[in-house]
Amino acid sequence: RVLFRSEELLPEIGLVIEQGKAKKLGREALLLDLAQVKGVYVPRFYDMAVDGSVHPNRRDVPQRILRRVATPTPEHAIGLVPYIETIHDRLVLEVRRGCTRGCRFCQPGMLTRPARDVEPEAIIDTIEKGIRQTGYNEFSLLSLSCSDYLSLPAVGIEIKNRLKNENISLSLPSQRVDRFDENIANIIGGTRQSSLTFAPEAGTQRLRDVVNKGLTNEELLRGIKTAVEQGWDRIKLYFMIGLPGETDLDVVGIAETVRWLKRECRPKGKRSLQFTLTISNFTPKPHTPFQWHSVSTAEFIRKQQLLREEFRKIRGVKVNYTDVNISAMEDFVGRGDRRLAPVVRRAWELGAGMDSWWENAQKAHDAWTQAIEEAGLTWKYRQVEKGEGHIFEAADSYDAPLPWDHLDTGIDKEWLKKDLKLALEAATVPDCAFDGCSQCGICGPDFGHNIVVKAPPIPEFDGQFQPNQHRAQRIRVWFGKIGEMALISHLDLVRLFDRVVRRGALPISFTGGYHPGPRISIANALSLGITSSGEIVDFELTEVMEIETFRQILTDQLPPEIPIYKVEEVDIKSLAASRLLDQAEYLITVESEGLTSVEQWENWIEQVNESSEINYEKTTKSGKKSLINLSDRLFSLSLDSIKDDSTTVLKYKGSCRNDGTMLQPEQVVYMVQMVSQQELELLKVHRQQLILVEHD
Template identity: 40%
Template structure:
């Protein structure tokens, strides 16, 4: 890469921008963007989202951390996203390095680049961004003049395939942890110490994982023998937790993009965590315990968001917003106060068993868009295995109430390949779809559309199903073909997830640090945007496995034993291994586990183990 100043980068980019797709991805200067004086701040951070602008700008965590870092006068934070393939090609051709949107400063000029790890299929984009920035890919090749490369987010709970590319990882909620890390970086700039000495200091911060200090050895059959921490380094890294959401930082002046983004609306985080206990759900385990924001805080935040953004819709976000104990009064008050200004409310996640048609009507007063429910499995037996806790009666009652109130479009989400799944469970998906369609017809609804979407089960770390294999590709393929055949009906649409992508996702979800060379090989052979179907190159990945002698089935399709040492064994979500083992046993017995919010403690370990507690405001 050539050495360019920020002004030269801007000038060069402006010359060719009209020739690339969606040029507003690359220009910055949006409403509420923060531009600070580079010379008057101690630490310069680039917040890097390894996907395109419109995906990254829709992510609430990006909004929170960008404004959080900039709320400190001594820190500066700017944003950078993965350029789409046409933009990347042009930048490489002209030798222009990757730059941050606010100042057009090259990424290499920053003190720290922080990646968010939302999805395993974005890992090659991280390498693409580092390379395009002219930053050495490997940690050991970086010198004092290079930025620190850090990462956090849900995939940081098993970041092992990225070891060697990322200097250190932040586990858990970064609101307090990240500023502490940046203060250490400011101190390092003033009084530099050798790299290892600085990393030892950082490793003492709650939730910071420095892979350099953990040594992994393997058995002859490829399984892990042990993971050992060096002296003076925590044997187990415990995640950072924000206890009081009312006191937690939340930005009410988010950046408003020029272009339409995936979730183009105001976002209000009503609560964090979920204790429903779905056994496939990683978020439900790693974000415990449940903590709610008070109605007063939410109404004040809404007031400020409406004033600072100009959006006409506010989304009440969480893992399960229908479970928020003050949901009704919050929605009613927002609509009462801001409805006359044309502001509406949306609920991204509705549970079948807590569905309130009155609530849905209140939310969708102006226009009845579709309703979405996630039964996840086609039979009650399998729903009990995964601890979904909803019944066919719940679903049909919710559908009936919706049809009677004028809805005619319903989406149902299911998973294929769940542990213990049989043909009967697959046929159950077809039966449910037809029952919902017939119910709507009997109730006199016209133009009924029932959309069935199936994703493929991917066993995730820190869940009761982490020991399970993913079902073989050929078998999943047959099930999807069967569903395509049986769901042929003009009133039913069937969408399904690509089995090849889910397979690779499972490899990396359960992967260890021996996959890092594969990641680099695939990136150098043209892989990036692997989560985008039009960019995914299965052939290249399969060639890479072969070339490097890595067996993908070892990761994706192997059942693991409880006494196996897992690649993420030294990283803790706060939920104990004992609890996950018990939940796995209960799954195989088709036994349900209650929600501890309203019943006795289920013994997951997060509250007593970490001195935190469930906080409900209703």
């Protein structure tokens, strides 16, 4: 196991393994060497005591395992770009690592201290480089709390200015509402305005102070008002219920806050502000001041019900509640000790996994329940003696060893206790990156210190992207889609061309409207799994380019399995290839049930070619049925080759128009089946060419 940041640790581990192999060390000896590396935890050298705490079982390993830290390196963000669309399909750059806000429920905040800013110039340079190397049109600046990166407005505006002519969008994760201003609005605004998410966490000022959120009602109102003034009419808000010291007034306060915000912030001339709320159930996490709290599923259910009743009276608010069963599982695992291991394994054997997928949640909960029972535990096995929904109250409870005490995060346990007491008095501590140290124990030689970069001046905003719609030249490209590229869908191919244009800095023209797109038009979508050596795509450019230069750039940026066969300039005023498309020629490989001869095939092909009517029942997506005469759509069918006694390759030319008049390969197989009365199976399809009509 590696304790947290592995960028610098992995090479060290690699070195130890390499040396161990050279010395021909056995597994045990190699693990022992690895256990000496700071940040590496080898569980087999540690045993659990009766009270759940964990201690070394030999003298030559460290008593506690030290957490490792590393400074983010933006250039490492430029990595492989997948051909198929993936989640977070964008260039993500970490601008700041660590958060010292001190929200008391937040484990990442505690585990990533100290905070380290990345130099603004490094971010801007990486994005400029990244756009050319990856072709992405979306970037995300990432940090636990982006708004605490003081250079964010300057960096964001500078990036927007430098990339003003590119159709780029920049997104930021959830914002601190108190730092949301016009600059941030300009950064994330534009033609593809992303949704706006804030996390007030609690519904009353008192409870926000308990959790040390450091957000006042005035700041909340000001942030949302700014968002509305900048054109947003939908806001997402995150709240939690089940926090320590929470009363029903705090819970109802969530609804009160939303009601008040809706009243105070009305978009001009539009319907009222729409809110989407996520209400999650707080589950305490190790290494946080709230690690001594215990939650109650019954209380979660009761508080959710309270809120449901309140929100029934407020219009324009969509509220999502976290499933209480999922929170129970999260809490069970979140603060477990080593007795958890067999439970996790058994739950998985019983079908748990993907537990937060709603259709699976009950199944997962049942699996966990059975696994917990079989292990001789209960759902409440680490619950404090005070019962559910309470903080430890007996003084010695705080001193009891915890199962994670041997993992040295750098935070002083005494500080956590002190901070919890402050929480219960609703007393806040400042963010130490800006306002003074509260002595949590982190800063020092092992973990370093907070690094806060002074914010550069914010440049003047040059305005959002204005698509260049000028059309100076149309270039038509004939290309193939072979090998593994047959497994790239049409939409992924569209995205690939878009990225290729950006990587090659080609002067592409854009459409207008609310969602401007590059004028790249693929003549016809090729079904997934089909190879082709005859596809056509049109590019419209804002300035005239040498055809050979264009061809070279395109070839350099495309994978070898998208070969370019021909590039031609066509009249900008002529119709696009997608509108000129008329016919397509295919090679289809079919397998017959029995043995077939050349003569038989020639006979069937002749019959198909001479048929004037072979009807086929087509079912549309909406379920409507219609009869089409396939003979009208077939222009020629011939025998290409016989592979063996049962496998034959046919060549056909059929209609292929984007108005839906197309002859599909499986329809040709159907035609042959009709005349031959043979069962045929379509094995493989290759599109040879697309044929355009001549147009003057």
